[in-house]
Amino acid sequence: MRIQISFLGAGDYQRCRYQYNGQIYETPYFHEAAQHFFGPDRVLILCTPEAAQKHSAALSDSFEAISIPSGKTEEELWELFTVLTEHVPEGATLIVDVTHSFRTQPMLALAAAYFLRTVRSVQIEHIVYGAFEARDAATGEVPVFDLMPFVQLINWSVAVHQFVHYGQSKDLADLIKDVHKTTYLTPNAKRAKFAAKAASSLKRFAQGLQLVRIQQVHQELAPQLLEALDKVQQDVQTLPSLRPLGVLLDQTQKRIRPLGAAHPSTREGLKSQAALIQLMLDFDLVQQAVTTAREAVVTRYALDRGENPCEKREALERCLGALSRGLQDKNQCDQYSAEERELAELWNTLSNIRNDINHGGMRPHPIAEDKLYKNAREVVQKTAAWITRQADEAASPSSG
Template identity: 25%
Template sequence: MMSVKLITFLGNVRKTEQNPKGYQLTKYQFHDVEEPYETCFVADAIARKFAVDEVRVFVTKEAMANHLEDLQQALQDTNIPVYPVKIETPDDSDRYIWDIFNKITDEEIIKKHDSIVFDVTLSFRSIPILAFLSNIYLQKIRETELKAIVYGEFIPGTSPTYMRDLSVFARILDWTTAVSTFQQTGRVENLAALAKNLGGEPVEQFAKQLEAFSQELLAARPVGTTWAASKLPALLEQVKNDSRPESTPLGLLLDSIAETYQQFDLNRGPLATLDATYEEAKVKDIQFLKIQLDMIKWYIKKGLPIQATTLAREWLVSLADYYQDTAVNSFSYKERDKLSRYINNFIPPSNTPKIPDIQPSSRLKQHAQGIADVWDSIRNIRNDIAHCGYDRPKAKEAAKLQAHLDSLEEMLDQLLP
């Protein structure tokens, strides 16, 4: 069962005759609560506001001796238990920082699926940042929910003290993770989900199309990729006009997103349908070959050998079709299979040349051997990958396969007209 826990900090404020509890009595005002909470302890106000199940208060031995009992008494009427978590007296060492981190992330303190309210009002030095980052870490490893990061803007002699929820800034790290995933792998699920959460039709349409582009790209479908890419520029321009503050993280990403899809945009304008894109690819055959080669390079850079070898093999067939100088439908499996068999004739051992299924053009004859040499190399790598390394002793280690892919890029570059 999910438990709502308040993680708070209590400093060792000196007690005086005028202020026997050390902490001053003040009114804590939340923006969505009409009446403020009047108390000496900000943790008291937060615990009541969020109706937490328990309070975990991080205290030094001095603070525990001077203030823990007072805090427990302040919350006595709520029946909310207050548990101390002992920490060392603050210093500037890394050991102190890791001690705090280890205790915040202790599974006995924060369990899987717990809902967490962090109070950083009284935390010391680097603790607010540490608490913030610890929470993000816990969200990933224990699937905790961040309910709020609360900060009380206490100014001595003024009342009320306004309470701010800073959890909105945790989204920045969510954006950071999503951007990193997109840049490293091309996957946009997290990025699109964050964009959709912003709301607004232009942003939602852009996020939806970005997902479609990513799906086509990662499925190694060059026609679908260029079709999806063609629709993104117009949608991106609409998103640029979004001036809402919460849209700022997305706005900062737009140039990076554009840089990714522009290299795969064949038409530099929206293509209405997938069929229309196939026709465009036939007309702009050399441009489309270059786009496919850019996709192969992108796969190699991102460490995606399956997509790289799969498309590289098909790219060689498309290159042979380009040199054939006919009106052959290069998207017909039957015609592409004929070209594949023709290329295979140039790969040894070939004791007796087979009768070709096509009448090769002079340009195809001129380039066939060069294509076949690369074809043989790609075929071996692709078969090794497709058979999952079960073809011993031919099977190679993954690192060696990647090395072959790195050299493949140069070989394909040399074949491009």
């Protein structure tokens, strides 16, 4: 169902000729013009009792008048929000007219429409404004502006927030792809050259983090993303619709650059793994950080023993497990060096947390979620420091 939402104030409206996409409609009331231009199934007129009384002639049977407060207090603003949300059903398509709105009403209408888009799958088709102050003095025609770009800016804000804070790139990648596609569908438009590749690289990088593709992130996904973001700057400079991405480029490149490593299973590569662990924590990908940290311990342990970290990892894990179990044997534990004891305790804590997470707490005495979250972040940060310590701080190669 297509629903037009219009506001009607208590002001004096002059008769004028509204113009939209080559159509002209003459009326003092823009909601009448909007109904003519867009042909909605329903038209809701939000107005105060004073406005309804003054402009009763504008409220014919084809419109549904809905009483709203004037919005003089915060409570009245929330009441207006409630009125808006109560009259818009699931899956509706909205045409929002803010021409005769008053004070904070346009901002509230936009916020409510966006909220409904999220919680009720509402689509926003148009946000329109009949710009009386921009009328043509010669013809008396008043242009009608579609303010949908402001909604698109909100879309960018939300998508960027999701990526910057949580590493979720789907919405951001979709916006970039839409811009790329639009440039090829719009006649005579400047065409994007690198936006589609940037979108694809963002999506693959985020998936690599979520699915803990450690080597792939270091050797392929991070370098490809850096290259794609570097190239897409050319599109940002020529396409105004990509400018929101431009604000994000430097910050993202700065966060991704430390991840590039041709050989992640080396001492130098472990610095990149530590950066990856920190990025996962920044994105609140705690489970993924725990998994990455555990694998990094195996790698560093192998290097300290002079072994190839890409071979016999299961055997190396068994050695670490035996070292960890030695903590329960006082005689064996007393023989540990300080470095061996540190490694045993680290592996014991890390494995216990990893197992509790990966088994969904389906085991005796699972850790409470708040304590698990806190402990996981702490042990992962401790692991990042351990895997990047200097060579002369290494645990004894004979350990285990």
